[in-house]
Amino acid sequence: MRVTVQYMGQLGHLAERSEESRELPEGASLLSLLEGLSAQYGEAFGHIVFTGENRIRPSMMVLVNDVPVEKTTPPVLRDGDQVTLLAAIAGG
Amino acid sequence: MNPLNAEEKATYEWQMWTRGFGEAGQVKLKNATALVSRTGGLGGPVAQELAAAGIGKLILAHGGKVKHSDLNRQILMTHDWLGKPRVECAARRLRELNPRLEVEAVPANISEDNVTDLVDRAHIVFDCAPLFEGRFAMNRACVAQKKPLIDCAMFGLEGQVTTILPGETPCLQCIYPEIPPGWKREFPVFGAVSCAAACFGVMEGIKWLSGMGPSLAGRMLYYDMRTMRVRTVPLRRRPDCPICSAA
Ligand SMILES: [Zn+2]
Numbered sequence: 001m002r003v004t005v006q007y008m009g010q011l012g013h014l015a016e017r018s019e020e021s022r023e024l025p026e027g028a029s030l031l032s033l034l035e036g037l038s039a040q041y042g043e044a045f046g047h048i049v050f051t052g053e054n055r056i057r058p059s060m061m062v063l064v065n066d067v068p069v070e071k072t073t074p075p076v077l078r079d080g081d082q083v084t085l086l087a088a089i090a091g092g
Numbered sequence: 093m094n095p096l097n098a099e100e101k102a103t104y105e106w107q108m109w110t111r112g113f114g115e116a117g118q119v120k121l122k123n124a125t126a127l128v129s130r131t132g133g134l135g136g137p138v139a140q141e142l143a144a145a146g147i148g149k150l151i152l153a154h155g156g157k158v159k160h161s162d163l164n165r166q167i168l169m170t171h172d173w174l175g176k177p178r179v180e181c182a183a184r185r186l187r188e189l190n191p192r193l194e195v196e197a198v199p200a201n202i203s204e205d206n207v208t209d210l211v212d213r214a215h216i217v218f219d220c221a222p223l224f225e226g227r228f229a230m231n232r233a234c235v236a237q238k239k240p241l242i243d244c245a246m247f248g249l250e251g252q253v254t255t256i257l258p259g260e261t262p263c264l265q266c267i268y269p270e271i272p273p274g275w276k277r278e279f280p281v282f283g284a285v286s287c288a289a290a291c292f293g294v295m296e297g298i299k300w301l302s303g304m305g306p307s308l309a310g311r312m313l314y315y316d317m318r319t320m321r322v323r324t325v326p327l328r329r330r331p332d333c334p335i336c337s338a339a
Binding site for chain 2: 006008009010012013018019044047048057058059060061063066068086087088089090091092
């Protein structure tokens, strides 16, 4: 299945893209997608997305099809889902 | 409330034609005080638009002196003021734009030491600080004093704005319970990107002050000028938020 991932804040800077399409195995979870992205885009990316205990950081906003997900119980993804990762920003 | 004088009626005539605003809204704006934290790429245009729209008083808090690297975006800073205090330059330019405006220039950034007093003297606070420590300090003070906080932020070609109404909406630490890792004081920035966040934030503030009501209470507006995508995302209060759960 394919999902679209949109990056905002420093994540787009680190991944050097605003958006991409990813091929995932059927029934893949949001958590496994984020783990894959963190492995690909490096330590700084992973540090923004995950806590040391491999939980999605409370300061990260994650949307699936424009709906914020409950980070403590990340959902299973479906073909065509649009995942948006919003990293906190404070620039003035 | 102090009414409008003839000069003010002439100056604000066109904006008073706005549906729902009118002379009553303008009078409320004239009698209002806003605190703007920093007058850089974001806070500069916030202060400028508030001054142009006829707010009565601005309290500006910004430390440091004008540097070359400020001048790509900090539109209240001028080349002839390099090496001199930023907040003085901002106050000077705002008075040129609106001589009726009362400006209090505080030559320091918001910190735990000054935040309670500065928030106390304002009706509304515009958060344009570049570090989460300063943003969290303003959030705590605004929640404690039940003052609205317009939170504007940007990075690269992206920006975001939300309106925090203590007791009604999520506070900043409902959204960010911790200081997010990896955020640095220096960040990629174009002036037009921060200016856009400033303008969204100013209109939220003007709507709240004039009684038109804010639209981003409990929602975060995000925009990305690379893709020109704009969206708003619902925000949730955190029942265990240490800052606002008792508010
Ligand atoms: Zn809160």
